[in-house]
Amino acid sequence: MTTFLIRGARIVDGDPTDLIIRDGVIAETGPNLTGGPGAEVIDADGLVALPGLVDLHTHLREPGREDAETVESGSRAAALGGYTAVCAMANTSPVADTAGVVEQVWRLGRTAGLVDVQPIGAVTVGLGGEQLAELGAMADSAAQVRIFSDDGHCVADPRLMRRALEYVRAFDGVIAQHAEEPRLTDGAQMHEGITSARLGLPGWPAVAEEAIIARDVLLAEHVGARLHVCHVSTAGSVEILRWAKARGIAVTAEVTPHHLLLTDTRADGYDPVFKVNPPLRTGADVDALQAALVDGVIDVVATDHAPHAVQDKECEWPYARPGMLGLETALSVVWLAVGHRLGWDGVAERLSRAPARIAGLTEHGHDPAPGRAATFTLVDPAARWTVDPAGLASRSRNTPYAGLDLPVRVVATFLRGEPTVVDGKAVR
Amino acid sequence: MAYPAADSPDPIDAVSGKTIISSADLARIVDRIAHQILEKTDGARDTMLLGIPTRGVPLARRLASRIRSFESVEVPVGALDVTLYRDDLRLRGARAVGPTDLPRGGVDARRVILVDDVLFSGRTIRAALDALADLGRPRIVQLAVLVDRGHRELPIRADYVGKNIPTSVDESVRVLLAETDGIDEIRITGKEPS
Amino acid sequence: MTPPLKLKHLLSAGDLNRDEATLVLDTATEMAATAGREVKKLPTLRGRTVVNLFYEDSTRTRISFEAAAKRLSADVINFSAKGSSVSKGESLKDTALTLQAMGADAVVIRHSASGAPHRLAHWIDGTVINAGDGTHEHPTQALLDAYTIRSRHGRIEGLKVAIVGDVLHSRVARSNVALLHTLGAHVTLVAPPTLLPVGAVAWPVDLGFDLDAVLPTADVVMMLRVQRERMTDSFFPSEREYARRYGLDADRVRSLPSHAIVMHPGPMNRGMEIAPEVADSARSTIVEQVANGVSVRMAVLYLMLGGSR
Numbered sequence: 001m002t003t004f005l006i007r008g009a010r011i012v013d014g015d016p017t018d019l020i021i022r023d024g025v026i027a028e029t030g031p032n033l034t035g036g037p038g039a040e041v042i043d044a045d046g047l048v049a050l051p052g053l054v055d056l057h058t059h060l061r062e063p064g065r066e067d068a069e070t071v072e073s074g075s076r077a078a079a080l081g082g083y084t085a086v087c088a089m090a091n092t093s094p095v096a097d098t099a100g101v102v103e104q105v106w107r108l109g110r111t112a113g114l115v116d117v118q119p120i121g122a123v124t125v126g127l128g129g130e131q132l133a134e135l136g137a138m139a140d141s142a143a144q145v146r147i148f149s150d151d152g153h154c155v156a157d158p159r160l161m162r163r164a165l166e167y168v169r170a171f172d173g174v175i176a177q178h179a180e181e182p183r184l185t186d187g188a189q190m191h192e193g194i195t196s197a198r199l200g201l202p203g204w205p206a207v208a209e210e211a212i213i214a215r216d217v218l219l220a221e222h223v224g225a226r227l228h229v230c231h232v233s234t235a236g237s238v239e240i241l242r243w244a245k246a247r248g249i250a251v252t253a254e255v256t257p258h259h260l261l262l263t264d265t266r267a268d269g270y271d272p273v274f275k276v277n278p279p280l281r282t283g284a285d286v287d288a289l290q291a292a293l294v295d296g297v298i299d300v301v302a303t304d305h306a307p308h309a310v311q312d313k314e315c316e317w318p319y320a321r322p323g324m325l326g327l328e329t330a331l332s333v334v335w336l337a338v339g340h341r342l343g344w345d346g347v348a349e350r351l352s353r354a355p356a357r358i359a360g361l362t363e364h365g366h367d368p369a370p371g372r373a374a375t376f377t378l379v380d381p382a383a384r385w386t387v388d389p390a391g392l393a394s395r396s397r398n399t400p401y402a403g404l405d406l407p408v409r410v411v412a413t414f415l416r417g418e419p420t421v422v423d424g425k426a427v428r
Numbered sequence: 429m430a431y432p433a434a435d436s437p438d439p440i441d442a443v444s445g446k447t448i449i450s451s452a453d454l455a456r457i458v459d460r461i462a463h464q465i466l467e468k469t470d471g472a473r474d475t476m477l478l479g480i481p482t483r484g485v486p487l488a489r490r491l492a493s494r495i496r497s498f499e500s501v502e503v504p505v506g507a508l509d510v511t512l513y514r515d516d517l518r519l520r521g522a523r524a525v526g527p528t529d530l531p532r533g534g535v536d537a538r539r540v541i542l543v544d545d546v547l548f549s550g551r552t553i554r555a556a557l558d559a560l561a562d563l564g565r566p567r568i569v570q571l572a573v574l575v576d577r578g579h580r581e582l583p584i585r586a587d588y589v590g591k592n593i594p595t596s597v598d599e600s601v602r603v604l605l606a607e608t609d610g611i612d613e614i615r616i617t618g619k620e621p622s
Numbered sequence: 623m624t625p626p627l628k629l630k631h632l633l634s635a636g637d638l639n640r641d642e643a644t645l646v647l648d649t650a651t652e653m654a655a656t657a658g659r660e661v662k663k664l665p666t667l668r669g670r671t672v673v674n675l676f677y678e679d680s681t682r683t684r685i686s687f688e689a690a691a692k693r694l695s696a697d698v699i700n701f702s703a704k705g706s707s708v709s710k711g712e713s714l715k716d717t718a719l720t721l722q723a724m725g726a727d728a729v730v731i732r733h734s735a736s737g738a739p740h741r742l743a744h745w746i747d748g749t750v751i752n753a754g755d756g757t758h759e760h761p762t763q764a765l766l767d768a769y770t771i772r773s774r775h776g777r778i779e780g781l782k783v784a785i786v787g788d789v790l791h792s793r794v795a796r797s798n799v800a801l802l803h804t805l806g807a808h809v810t811l812v813a814p815p816t817l818l819p820v821g822a823v824a825w826p827v828d829l830g831f832d833l834d835a836v837l838p839t840a841d842v843v844m845m846l847r848v849q850r851e852r853m854t855d856s857f858f859p860s861e862r863e864y865a866r867r868y869g870l871d872a873d874r875v876r877s878l879p880s881h882a883i884v885m886h887p888g889p890m891n892r893g894m895e896i897a898p899e900v901a902d903s904a905r906s907t908i909v910e911q912v913a914n915g916v917s918v919r920m921a922v923l924y925l926m927l928g929g930s931r
Contacts, residue, residue, distance in 0.1 A: 189736075197821025200736040200758030200796060205820075270737025314715055316735035318756070509652065512666040512694075512924070522627060522928035524645060525652040562661040 001417055005035030009044035009378060011368050012051075013344045019049065021374040024417035028370055044378055047411055050348050052084025052375040054355040054364050056176070056254055057151070057230055057302035058327065060086075060117070062108060063101070064093025069307035069395050071108035071117060076393040077305070077327040079114045079420040082377035082410040085356070085364045086115055086305075086327070090122040091152040097122035097133035099141035106143035114420045114428075118359060121145040123164050123175060127153050132164060139171040146360045149176035151230055152277075154212060156182050161216060165225035174252075174358065176228040177216055179237070180278065184208035189318055191264040191279040199267060201317065204279050206234040213237050217244035217251050228358060229253040231304050233278040235288030242297045252358050254302035255289050257333035258324055258400060262286075266400070272313050272320030273400050276306070279322075293350060294341045300355045303330045307396035325399040328392050331379065332406035339407070344381075363416075374417040383409035393426060445602060445617035449591065454574075454612045457590040458487070461572055462494035464588050465541065468570075472501050475539040477572075478508040480556055481526035486607035487574060488543040504531030508542065508563075513555035528559075535564040541588075545603040547573040550584030575614060577601045627925040631743050631750040635761040635797035640804050647769050649921035650914070656693070657917065667696035670927050673726040674700045675717070675742075676753070677733040682888065682912070683753050683763075687730045690919035696927070699726070714738060718745035728927055731755070736793075749926050757791045763887055764797035766918040768805060770907050771842055773914070774883050779806035784836045786812045786868060787846030787895050788857075790819050794887045795846055799825055810836050814868065816857045817848075833868055837877045844885040845870055845895045861894055871897040875905070883907050 004021040011017060011029070018033040019026055035041065055078065061069040071088070078086045088105055090096035096105060102119040109117025121138035125131045127150045138145040148168060155161045155177060164175050185204045190196050192203020213229055217240065220227035232238065232253050244251050258276065263283050266274040274280060292298040306323025313320050334347065342350065348367065356365025368376045387404050389397040413421040420427055449457070469475055472495055479488030485507045492503045509526035517523075542556050553571060560566060572588035577595045595601060595616065602615045627642055638646065656662055672691040676684050684700065691698045701717070714733075721729055728749040731739050736756030743750040754760040772778050783802055789795045789811050802809050803826045810828040811818060818829060830836055837843065848868075850861060858864045865871075870884065875897075878884075884896075884906045892898045901908060 192820055194821040194824045197819035197824070198796075200756055200793060202757075203820065270740040311713065315713055316733065316738045316741055318735040318737075512664045512928075517666065517928050520929055522925045525649050525924075528652065528655060558665065562663070563659060 003035055003039040004042060004414075004419075005033060005039045006042045006044045006049070006378070009047050009049040010344075011049045012348050016045070019368060021414065021417050024374060026368050026370055026372050026374050029368070042378070042412065046382060047378045047380050048344055049368050050082065050344065050377050050379060051352040051365055051367050052377055052413065052415065053082045053331065053351045054359065054361060055083055055086040055303050055305070055327065055330070056147070056228070056300060056355045056359055058086040058088055058305045059091065059307065059323070060088045060105070061307055062092065063104065065309070067395070068309045068312075071105060072112040072114070073393060073395045074305070074307070074327070075109065075112045075114035075117060076426045077325075079413045079415075080393050080410060080424075080426055081327040081329070082331050082379060082413055083115055083327060084375045084377070084413065084415050084420075085118060085359075085361050087118045087120050087147055087359055089151045090120050090149060091127060095122050095126050096120070097125050097127075099134065099137040099143075102138050102143040102145055103141050114426065115415065116361070116364070118147075118361060119143045119145055120147045120149050120151075120176070123148045123150045123155050124160065129153060129156055129160065132160070132167065135164075135168055135173065136171065139173060146171070146173050147176050147228070147358075148173055149178065149230065151176065151178040154178050154180040154182055156212075158215060158219065162219050162223060165220055165227065166223045169225055172360070174226040174228050176230050177212065178230050179209045179212035179216070181208040181211050184211075188279075190267050190275065191281045193264060193282060195264045195267060199270070201267070204277075206236055206281065206285075209234055209278055210236040210240060213240050217241070217249050220251060221247065221249045226250045226252075231256050231259065231278055231302070232289065232292075232298060233259050233281055233285065235285045238288045238292040238297055241292070245297065252299045252354075253297070254300045255293055255298045256304045257301060257326055257330045257337070259289055260286065260293065260301075260337040261333055262400060267317075270317045272315065272317050273324070273398050273402070275317060275320050275322045276324050277322040290338050290341075294338055294346065299350070300358065301330065301334050301351050302355065303327055306398075307394050308398050309396060313398045323398065325392065325394050325396060328394070329387060329399060329401050329406065331410065332385070332408045333401065335408045336406060374414050376414055377410055377421075378412040380409045380411050381407070383407075385409050445600075445615035447613055447615050448593065449614035451612040454614065457574065458490050459494055461574075461588045461590050462491050462498060465491065465572065466495060466499055466501075468587070469539060471499065472503050475541060476504045476506060476531050476535070477541050477543050478506045478530075480542060480544045480552060481507055481509050483545040483603055483605050483608055484543045486605050487545060491543065491572065506531045508556055508559055510552055510555035510559050513558045515551055515555065530563065535560060535566045537565070537567050539568045539570065540566040541570045541572050543572050545574050545605075546601050547571070547576045547584075547586050547589075548579060548601075550580045550582040553584045554582050574603055575601055629926065631739070632761050632922060632926065633739050633743065633750065633752045634759045635764045635801040636804070637761070638801070638804065640806075643765070643768070643801060643804055646765055646918065646921050646925060647772060649925060650765075650769050650917040653920040653924070654914070654917040657913070662693055663695055664693060665695050666924055666928055667691065667694035670696045670727040671725060672696045672698050672923065672927075673721055673724070673729045674698065674702075675721070675729050675731045676700070676702045677731075677738075678754070680732055680754070683732060683915075686912070686915040687753060687919050689916050690923055693916070693920055694923055696923070699724070714741060715745055718742055721748070722746045728923065751922065751926070754793055756793065757796075758793050759797045759800075760793040761797050761801075762915070762919055762922055763794050764801040765922065766911060766915045767798055767844065767885060767887070768801055769914050769918050770885065770911050771807075771883070774907060775841060775881070778802070781807045781841040782810070782839055783807050783842040783844060784810045784812055784840040785844045785846065786833060786870070788817045788848045788852060789813050789822065789846065790817045791849070791852070792846045798844065799827055803827075812836055812868070814858055814864075817852070834874065834877065837874055838879065840878060840882055842883055842885060843870065843878065847887065847889065847891060848895050850891070850894070865894055869895055869897065870900055872899055875900050875903070878905070885911060887911070
């Protein structure tokens with residue numbers, strides 16, 4: 001294993017310092033270090049070293065939709081975005097509702113070797129919402145699943161949600177809910193509001209999300225379970241979470257980068273690249289979500305990276321699949337939206353430390369320090385880059401930021417001392 | 429009948445161009461055409477005047493009025509819009525369509541005298557002939573113009589010409605009428621270098 | 623000379639400003655005059671190709687556009703949903719590329735997905751005319767409705783127009799709201815609360831749930847078609863209750879001012895939103911709306927295709 005000497009990086013918001021990476025760990029930090037013979041020197045003047053980012057919500061599409069993304073291509077996109085671990089959602093084909101499928105995904109992640117891929121297990125068989133999947137078997141498998149989610153679908157039956165919340169307590173698991181009351185969103189295409197009325201598209205009302213979150217936090221309180229809420233998108237949801245946390249309910253919540261920046265007026269022109277579930281909402285919702293991320297009512301940023309093949313996006317809006325790419329642009333978009341209010345310490349907390357804690361990924365989410373695994377990313381705060389859909393590592397092109405000029409570039413990413421990204425390019 | 433807004437490429441500027449026919453002369457020219465019509469048609473029986481919008485229409489009315497005052501003959505007046513028959517539509521934007529108003533009884537078997545202000549390439553008149561053909565079958569079609577400025581691109585000629593004014597192609601002949609422009613005058617403007 | 627209509631596509635009634643909308647109506651008046659002639663054809667669009675791309679069955683609108691295009695001597699090609707590659711699942715994008723290769727000057731598209739004409743405009747060079755997209759808009763319907771109102775009342779400015787029925791799912795309502803507002807009319811939407819969009823509060827209209835309150839001062843009553851299927855979705859409890867509260871029957875017509883007209887875009891549910899005797903009365907403009915449709919569509923085709931690109 002190569003030894004690295006990283007010169008002059010700021011660890012999160014500290015002063016510039018040198019780091020020595022040896023045998024997979026951070027051997028030493030301090031001023032004016034020498035790496036010894038054979039050490040590769042990285043000039044990190046002006047760069048910031050963050051703990052490797054951890055994504056609680058990614059769709060890698062393999063098995064089943066390898067035309068849109070594979071575990072390998074998704075891992076590459078993640079590493080380029082500064083990520084060292086991603087949690088892969090279960091809505092693959094076949095669904096990841098058995099030990100067999102989650103182990104397959106886990107193995108594919110190890111083979112690609114660019115990020116740690118932590119599979120998420122489905123809550124119900126086939127995501128059908130009717131029968132619990134073998135959650136225990138998935139927890140005991142080589143994949144060691146701890147997060148369970150039917151994402152894509154809501155666990156709508158309150159009785160089933162109660163059972164799931166209770167059951168996973170046995171192995172310290174957590175249910176991650178995609179909050180969407182399906183009977184209120186039948187045929188919905190975008191946020192229900194002024195824009196949807198004008199565009200003649202059926203609406204997805206905010207209450208469909210808020211009603212489920214309200215129910216689920218009360219259920220979690222009643223049975224003494226942990227709850228995680230996926231992709232929070234409304235100001236009303238933020239208020240419910242604030243109330244729940246004040247009561248001491250063990251709920252955590254995530255927000256996507258696109259919900260921190262984009263509003264429903266993007267649907268003008270009907271370009272399905274802006275179609276996503278939950279939908280983009282109003283400026284007031286964006287403001288509330290930004291404030292909630294800054295003050296911690298929302299614990300983490302999770303990308304909900306959702307690659308889609310060209311034919312699923314270059315079509316009429318109602319026929320398009322919802323979802324946006326997110327891994328490679330997440331850090332930049334978050335910095336653009338709330339960077340100055342969060343600071344690098346806040347970014348480290350929301351994009352690395354907190355998600356690692358929630359997922360139970362003990363090797364991740366630690367600021368670079370002597371003795372710690374060398375699992376971190378080096379970013380250039382002063383750089384800017386323009387998003388080119390064809391230039392992204394993902395197999396798909398459905399980014400809503402095409403042509404946008406973004407701040408902050410990932411320069412290098414290390415996974416247990418091995419570089420996965422060098423000079424802004426993936427090593428393989 | 430309200431006249432549609434004047435359909436000129438350049439705004440009418442009181443000081444641009446050189447006046448070559450004054451208000452009094454214009455009236456005399458109209459009178460002369462009226463007399464010629466009466467003479468050549470042997471009293472303007474079974475005849476109608478169809479003005480081509482915009483300025484052909486008030487001109488046609490004036491001719492009918494002079495004919496009435498000279499010989500007490502009522503010559504029906506109408507309008508024939510040719511926009512939809514033009515052959516140069518694709519070279520410019522789609523223009524507003526003017527009114528087409530035929531006197532009672534239509535054009536079948538009658539003498540139609542088309543009336544226009546300026547005869548230039550002849551394409552407007554060609555379009556008018558096509559429009560007329562879709563409206564019926566006149567016995568005979570004639571053309572009366574206030575000004576013939578030459579430079580024909582089609583084999584078209586006027587039967588009644590108020591004034592022959594030789595011009596160069598890049599000049600512009602502007603007929604102004606009180607009904608549409610507030611003043612009676614004919615002007616020549618040279619084309620400004622671009 | 624600047625062309626009077628600067629639009630490249632007609633996707634929404636809101637695309638037209640007041641002058642442009644008035645120009646369309648004035649041009650339609652002249653086009654209507656040709657309908658009475660023996661030779662109804664004009665050579666104006668000779669050599670132009672107009673494609674009717676109809677994903678939804680609509681004989682009435684398609685024939686109207688076809689007649690309009692043919693009267694202007696354009697070549698017309700019909701792609702309809704049944705029995706063509708369109709129904710075999712060929713994507714809109716691939717169909718667009720085929721039309722592009724054929725050199726279509728204009729594509730008139732009717733589609734069940736809101737926004738389909740916008741996507742089509744992305745993929746072809748020609749002009750796109752929206753003949754009805756999902757629940758979004760139907761601009762030429764609004765134009766022919768405005769033309770009908772103007773020809774019956776002599777004007778549009780200041781008139782009180784009541785639009786009654788399933789506004790939530792109506793593209794005709796959206797286009798009419800936009801166009802009537804542009805032309806200076808005053809619009810009231812009347813419907814059960816379940817059939818008014820949440821976002822309609824931002825529209826330049828009054829909203830009402832009580833039809834009887836609106837009729838005595840209405841100059842125009844425009845009835846929208848209500849699908850019986852909306853009942854199973856609990857938008858209203860029964861046909862009987864809907865007809866009783868929102869149906870235009872003979873009694874209600876008596877409360878209208880004597881000059882008021884009754885309109886309907888068709889096809890009608892006789893006995894549901896409108897009583898048969900009302901539909902057939904002299905106040906009803908339903909039949910002339912169809913005739914006016916051809917003139918208005920001729921005007922639109924001429925103004926958008928008749929000039930240079």
